[in-house]
Amino acid sequence: MVSIASLSGTPGLGNVNSNPPFSFKSSSAVRSDYGSKPSVSALMNPTLHNNVPETMVNSTARAPIFVRPFTRGFEKEYSEGDILFVQRGDERAAQTATHGSHNVIANIPVLNHLLRTTLVGGNGADAEQLKYDTIEKVLANFNYFGIMNNDMDTGSKWQRLLNVNVRGRSRVARMWKPPEGRLKRGDQLWLAFMKRSTGDKIQTFRGPSGVREAVPRQTEFVEVVPTLDCCDDFERAQYLIPVGIVSQVTMKTPSRVQLNDARYVTEKCKLLERIEVLMRI
Amino acid sequence: MYQSQKRRRIKPFARPTSFDINVVFDIRHYQSIKYGNVIDPYFPAHGTDEAYHVMEGEVLMTTNTPQVRRYGDHQMHVFSFANGLKADGAVLNASNADAPPKAAVLEGLKYAGVAVTEFAPERDIFEQGFVMTMAGLNTLFNNGSSIIYPGDVICADIPFSAAKGARKNRALQTGVPREKLQFIVTPLRDLVAQGVTERLASRFIMGTALSYSRPGSSVDVVLHKCNTIVKREVGAVPDLFGAEGKKPAVKAKKKAKK
Numbered sequence: 335m336v337s338i339a340s341l342s343g344t345p346g347l348g349n350v351n352s353n354p355p356f357s358f359k360s361s362s363a364v365r366s367d368y369g370s371k372p373s374v375s376a377l378m379n380p381t382l383h384n385n386v387p388e389t390m391v392n393s394t395a396r397a398p399i400f401v402r403p404f405t406r407g408f409e410k411e412y413s414e415g416d417i418l419f420v421q422r423g424d425e426r427a428a429q430t431a432t433h434g435s436h437n438v439i440a441n442i443p444v445l446n447h448l449l450r451t452t453l454v455g456g457n458g459a460d461a462e463q464l465k466y467d468t469i470e471k472v473l474a475n476f477n478y479f480g481i482m483n484n485d486m487d488t489g490s491k492w493q494r495l496l497n498v499n500v501r502g503r504s505r506v507a508r509m510w511k512p513p514e515g516r517l518k519r520g521d522q523l524w525l526a527f528m529k530r531s532t533g534d535k536i537q538t539f540r541g542p543s544g545v546r547e548a549v550p551r552q553t554e555f556v557e558v559v560p561t562l563d564c565c566d567d568f569e570r571a572q573y574l575i576p577v578g579i580v581s582q583v584t585m586k587t588p589s590r591v592q593l594n595d596a597r598y599v600t601e602k603c604k605l606l607e608r609i610e611v612l613m614r615i
Numbered sequence: 616m617y618q619s620q621k622r623r624r625i626k627p628f629a630r631p632t633s634f635d636i637n638v639v640f641d642i643r644h645y646q647s648i649k650y651g652n653v654i655d656p657y658f659p660a661h662g663t664d665e666a667y668h669v670m671e672g673e674v675l676m677t678t679n680t681p682q683v684r685r686y687g688d689h690q691m692h693v694f695s696f697a698n699g700l701k702a703d704g705a706v707l708n709a710s711n712a713d714a715p716p717k718a719a720v721l722e723g724l725k726y727a728g729v730a731v732t733e734f735a736p737e738r739d740i741f742e743q744g745f746v747m748t749m750a751g752l753n754t755l756f757n758n759g760s761s762i763i764y765p766g767d768v769i770c771a772d773i774p775f776s777a778a779k780g781a782r783k784n785r786a787l788q789t790g791v792p793r794e795k796l797q798f799i800v801t802p803l804r805d806l807v808a809q810g811v812t813e814r815l816a817s818r819f820i821m822g823t824a825l826s827y828s829r830p831g832s833s834v835d836v837v838l839h840k841c842n843t844i845v846k847r848e849v850g851a852v853p854d855l856f857g858a859e860g861k862k863p864a865v866k867a868k869k870k871a872k873k
Binding site (some may be wrong): 392393429502503515516517518519520522576578579581583585612613614615 | 632635638751786
């Protein structure tokens with residue numbers, strides 16, 4: 335037979351742990367010469383801590399990244415909620431003694447522009463072959479990084495140090511729309527790499543700054559398209575990246591035209607409402 | 616000394632690194648099951664309203680039927696009972712030997728998450744909903760029929776039903792009405808071995824097991840939601856991917872539209 339007293343969980347005496355950081359430090363009354371007043375460091379040292387071994391619910395992990403400026407200043411238009419890719423194989427990303435690391439960062443409109451227009455040997459060369467004409471070349475050169483949160487270096491007009499959400503709760507542009515019904519909580523968001531072709535006609539696309547640019551006929555290029563698992567693009571995609579799970583949705587559904595423009599023009603992407611997703615969970 | 620492991624779900628940690636959202640109860644599914652077929656009701660006794668309740672730690676599903684506009688809102692509507700699910704003209708019930716094929720039932724479902732707080736449709740406020748977790752460490756009750764090993768990718772699944780009086784072939788959780796068919800936890804390899812395609816099974820991946828668990832005991836898991844399995848043929852060896860993966864060269868079969 336087990337007695338009640340031997341069970342764990344019986345009430346204790348109610349003694350408070352007097353050791354820091356659990357104690358409530360009380361000082362004696364301040365005297366007329368202010369001799370016993372608490373010091374600044376004592377006031378800044380909290381007496382009670384909420385010290386838990388795990389992070390809180392729906393936390394966010396962020397990482398800073400320096401952006402290498404584009405000649406046409408595309409990076410200046412990046413805003414909160416932009417999905418960012420980082421270019422691989424760039425030696426200038428390495429931090430040296432003389433300068434910090436700079437990475438080529440692209441949001442979806444800029445990445446689509448790069449995939450559509452970058453030629454082998456640079457855009458000034460005579461070659462007409464696209465540099466990223468296959469999905470393998472795209473994946474070898476660009477990594478999905480995260481969703482932009484804010485600019486950490488607002489004082490500089492020359493460079494941008496971005497704070498990027500890489501895991502957890504994040505706000506993102508509402509670039510997704512199911513073919514039927516509404517975007518709902520719990521839906522999984524994807525980025526699809528699609529193969530596109532201009533066909534027999536010269537086609538024009540709007541660049542990240544809104545300027546129209548022509549793509550020659552019979553050009554095959556890769557394009558990044560936001561998609562859902564109920565869309566046709568999901569079935570046809572050559573590669574899929576899971577962005578996250580929707581946790582909060584706005585009421586207003588964007589139109590197809592708005593979503594299409596947001597894939598090519600940064601300013602149009604900025605106009606979309608922001609929803610909340612849980613990334614990489 | 617009066618503790619039962621089946622009754623208690625002792626969580627080793629307070630759900631660290633969890634990701635939770637608010638969801639609402641699928642009240643229309645509940646009403647269709649409870650009142651839609653009075654000739655052959657799924658919960659005959661009046662005392663089993665409790666079987667429709669959502670309890671803490673239960674696996675939650677949402678319907679994946681073409682009627683996407685059923686509610687017309689942005690909420691996720693979930694439920695935790697498998698009774699009354701239909702496929703190929705048959706109905707899933709606790710004591711029904713003529714159970715429909717598993718894959719056919721799973722086609723109409725989609726894994727949602729694990730309940731954090733409980734919900735009783737006759738008592739709680741529908742609009743307020745309840746909390747569901749989708750990712751992070753957690754402890755579940757292994758109410759399936761499989762032994763789970765650490766590292767197993769686990770899936771949400773529908774349970775085996777049985778003829779009246781026969782062995783249920785699933786671990787019954789203490790405190791849950793026997794008529795209730797809870798969604799169960801099954802390793803991915805077992806689910807595929809039961810004839811469910813990898814493509815369909817990947818829709819039900821819950822997470823990865825962290826502890827050994829026999830049916831009827833608890834299992835520590837790390838839940839993760841952003842995952843899918845796509846197969847790429849590399850020579851003769853199929854290559855499995857988690858998370859980011861390449862689509863197969865051969866066009867995947869489209870789901871049969873009803």
